[in-house]
Amino acid sequence: MPPHDLSNSNTIEDPGDISNRLDFNEPATAEEWEVCRELTGETPEIRSAALEDLRHMINTRMELPNRTEETFLIKFLRVRDFSAEKAYRLMVRYYKFKELNPAFHKDVYPLRLTYIGDDDVCSVPPYTDQDGHRIIIYRLGNWKPRKYSVIELFRATVVILELATLEPKTQIKGGICIFDMSGISLSHVYHITPAMASQIVELMGASFPIKIHAIHIVLQSFLFDMIYTFFKAILDAKTREKIYIHGQNMSSLHTHIDPRYLPVKYGGVRKEYSYNDWIEILRRDETVICSLIKLGYKIDPEDDLDNKWKSMAELLQKSS
Template identity: 45%
Template sequence: MPEPEGVLHQLLMERQLPPKVAEVARMQGEDPDRTSLMIEELRDMIYEKGDCIPHRIDDDYLIKFLRARFWNVRHAYNLMVRYYAFRESNPEFYENVNPMALRSLGDDDIISISPYHDQEGRRVICFKFGKWRPAKIPIVDLFRATMLLLEVGSLEPQSQVLGGIGVMDLEGLTLNHAWNLTPAVAQKMLALLATSMPLRTSQIHVVNQGWVFDTAFQIFKPMLTDKMRQRLFFHGTDRASLHKYIDPEALPERYGGTKPEYPYTYWLEHLSRDERVVNELQQLGYVHRTPYSRGPDNMPEIKAVAKCAPTARKDQAEDVTSADVPVTLFADQPERARKINELRKLIQNYDDCHRRSDNMFLCRFLYCCDWNVEEAFGRIVKLIKLKEANPEWFFHKPIATYSELLNRNVKFALQHRDRRGRRVFVTRLGAIDFSNMAVTDLANLDDIWFELMLNELDTLESGVTCLIDMSGYSLKSFRFLTPQNIRIGSAKTDLLPLKNIEFHVVNSSVFMNAAIAILYPMLSKKIKDQVRFHYSNWDSLHEYIPADILPQEYGGTGGKVFDFKSIHGQVLDRANEFDRILTYGKRLGTTSPSATAVPPKGKSTKSKGKHKDADKKKSSSGCVAEE
């Protein structure tokens, strides 16, 4: 859409506030006679406490934190600490990011910003999440674009006082979109919109929502404070309800307004020409390159890791629109799609069984193999063969049948991540009662929890930290660690499609470590290199796993005990997704359930190659479900 003449997409960066806005600022606690004193008080607090090291401490920079917290110096300081902690935890949202490389969000009409203000003088930003295609645009780009908007908006004194308004248009939202809304994603969205940026989101208006959103919203709801809920409004398709809060003169026609709609792209182009804005963003770690620049130092690509997007629902093996998975080598999406499809064909031609070949599954292996298709295929084949030879070692029953096993609390994944963004997977060996629990039960629990974790973008990027608690574990239990069990368990671990996995052993004694040393030669080098012993030295453990996500028994500050109800809910609330996995593995053309179709022990079939014709005589018992 050509930009109409006379419409200016520019920031109002004048320090002098308009009279109406100045009156609002006064009501919020801004007193010209005390402004300098409060800025100096905030600056002194930064020096004295030292909880963060801001890249600027000039008056113009500090004042936006004070305005964001209504001139409460202590609250402004806490906001600054959270802001820099969020930046440190999520450098991929801004570090070496070229704003012009985010123009696809405007081209696809996912984000639009009106050059006009509402009746109160606030900016209005519209997000159309139903138009987002995860296979084309990774979720990290949505975060990058949103953070960029907030950073730019915080440069505008008027917006510092009034905040901004978000319109969340959910028309066209599907389960494929909702699948991306993990708790980690929800927490980051709340941090951006509510708790960690020096620009208030005054109101969020949700329109055109349906049952998919109502379901996904349950992830957000427990995280919302009363104040956040007061700023959230639901309108459905009732435009009159929306107009009670935003005058139609500030809204596009799509929402019953009088104005045309302007895509995100206009803002990017205009702001890239504003030297003041460019300088501010460069100080924050962004890079400035236009799409028309030439030379190796002026390319429009983002220097951060490229992304692809593969999380199909597990019953959609051929769906190429799916969730985000990072890609390290290929920034061009056609190349990514080609390699995904190439690997899918290899799997489909491997034998006569309905093998799992959805995007999420394939990209797990492609990512950990640096997108080498043959290597990824070989890894998947090894996994298939390992399952054929040892079916009882793999998740193979409806998730409801594992409820009692989950409730024994011997293996589980925490909902919070460690300092490097890794999932924390806990194994409490002392809680295992081998009189009524088999080694294969533990292996099944591993399968379940890793299936959950490997469906998360952050886990694929960062990895998993395994905390192994040996408290209460006796030498009698070592009789179950036979060479065969260790070999199978080690092989399973080696085949996990993860680049980064670490093991931290706690509550072990010198005597117990000596016993473990006997088993060491049976472990793979990959595993041995990643094992660390902490005994009961919690300071040593907390260098890797922060104390605030651990309970008191591990020297933590995260409560007396683990919240097992919430922990188990991560799995049990996704029972349908887990049970869909069991539909894979049956012989093509058959209708019998495959979850129990496993080969007799010691009589697994042997693959003869990658093509179906080579395995025409294979019995259906040779087909097993992929994890």
């Protein structure tokens, strides 16, 4: 049986909030712009001025790759509430993280990471929570360290984050993480080192253009305390405040995430979705493929099963 049984009769779906495609729509209505202003401080005037300031910093300080297109810069500005200086510093950390961790993104073929989905280690539901946050679910107990390394998990995570930050709604509203720690063994603890903990904190916190509003730990055993020890020493107070440890108490989780937006396993009503559903987003969307190529990912034209990428032949050839 595949890891996700979508025929579970106890689950429900609202067709209106399910989409396996990324949403590239910018705020359009007065209500959407008001939400954007409240969450990020963005107005058309502030946006224009901040983009100009950020481009000037990039062009004069000469520290960063010369990527100045609006769709790329805006995600850094939104996550830093349209402070061009803070957005610039985030870009520096973003590229520094890539430089220090080339194995996470260099020569990576994202369409070939389906084995992560086969083992149900991480997934991104095709819906958001009640506040519009993207949700990432990790089931680390399903990870088989002898089968593939922790680097592979980082690669999958970086791809997820890069995709999520292409969405204006996610740039504005951010995301949340659920770490399901059931099934964690001493083998997993052995592979989760202090160095790995530091990389996770860097990736989820200071070095990526996304707001992580909460990290929820569920179904953990005593072994979780051993893992969490690595993190406590490097987490700042602001980050620690975002971590909620629920154990077996799903009612506690529900005080943060409405059960209508959770899988059945966590007391919700939703079906399960695989990481491979997220991979299919890549395969079927030219905009996504083009964005990933610009970020340095490798795309093999032979992976174009539906023959959708003809217009990107030159970019694809350069990336292969």
